[in-house]
Amino acid sequence: MCTKVVAVHGQEKENLPQGVFLNDTIVVGKPFSYAFSYRHGAETEVFFPDSSYDFSPFTFLHQEFYTTRTDTSGSLDSTIYTLVAFEVKPRQVLRLPVYVLADVDCTAVYTAPDTVYLKLTLPATSRPDTLSLLPETEIGFLQRQFNYPVFLAALLTLGFVSFIIYWLFGTGILRQWRIFQLHRRHSEFVRAFNRFNRTARERDSTVEAEKAVVLWKNYLERVEKKPFATYTTREIVDNIPDEALENALKDIDRIIYGQVKSEKMDPSLQVLKNVAQRLYRQRRLEISRKNKETIQ
Numbered sequence: 001m002c003t004k005v006v007a008v009h010g011q012e013k014e015n016l017p018q019g020v021f022l023n024d025t026i027v028v029g030k031p032f033s034y035a036f037s038y039r040h041g042a043e044t045e046v047f048f049p050d051s052s053y054d055f056s057p058f059t060f061l062h063q064e065f066y067t068t069r070t071d072t073s074g075s076l077d078s079t080i081y082t083l084v085a086f087e088v089k090p091r092q093v094l095r096l097p098v099y100v101l102a103d104v105d106c107t108a109v110y111t112a113p114d115t116v117y118l119k120l121t122l123p124a125t126s127r128p129d130t131l132s133l134l135p136e137t138e139i140g141f142l143q144r145q146f147n148y149p150v151f152l153a154a155l156l157t158l159g160f161v162s163f164i165i166y167w168l169f170g171t172g173i174l175r176q177w178r179i180f181q182l183h184r185r186h187s188e189f190v191r192a193f194n195r196f197n198r199t200a201r202e203r204d205s206t207v208e209a210e211k212a213v214v215l216w217k218n219y220l221e222r223v224e225k226k227p228f229a230t231y232t233t234r235e236i237v238d239n240i241p242d243e244a245l246e247n248a249l250k251d252i253d254r255i256i257y258g259q260v261k262s263e264k265m266d267p268s269l270q271v272l273k274n275v276a277q278r279l280y281r282q283r284r285l286e287i288s289r290k291n292k293e294t295i296q
Contacts, residue, residue, distance in 0.1 A: 020035050021115075028118065034082075034094065038077055046101065061083060091118070097111075189215065189216075189276065197209075200266070206265075213272065217229045233250060
């Protein structure tokens, strides 16, 4: 419990806290400063009002603290309050307490009242109906803010629609995507294989023919999911039984490894290309049938 002590006539001012407005006049709605200090014994513990205190008729905004200064005459604590007024009384008064801690309780010691005057922003008149509003034409720009509720609602809606689409058409969409990828890879293979084949034929180059064979093996490896790139001619024929393919691979082996030029190089490469196209069509048919069986 705190005992209340106020400033009275004849009491020494040096024993009281000092509180003064730093402005003679104030404007409604504009912050102003109030300086508050108290000199006391170095061993005395004191407390200043904070944001929980009622600063009526003013409103508390914030408080700036200063370090305690101690000398032979004692300690000096000080702070500056930033307040704002919303009342329109011409004359407004404030006094604040400092709380001095004692052994049992504390004592509230008040400042002498200090007065501040309200500065009128409207011309004085006895006829309010003669006043006119001053137009304000300056455009104020508002800061753009992210609308999180709308974003979350749109995200949930998109997720729900995506789930419905996948539930209804997901199997068909996946089937078409796999077929699209298969077709794209096959088209790339055909273009590259035709380029190597044409160069090998025009230049009678075994190097270009070897490039075409390597490309063909790598393509079959992706389509059939088997290591055709490392297979020998015999292993390839074991996995793809085809007499024309076997003869073509043997001819190409003689041309590439034996460095024997032959008119059979171009027809043999065409056999490899036809085999790749046949496997592509089989694989595409398998994808279509597999997904149709899943739907059924």
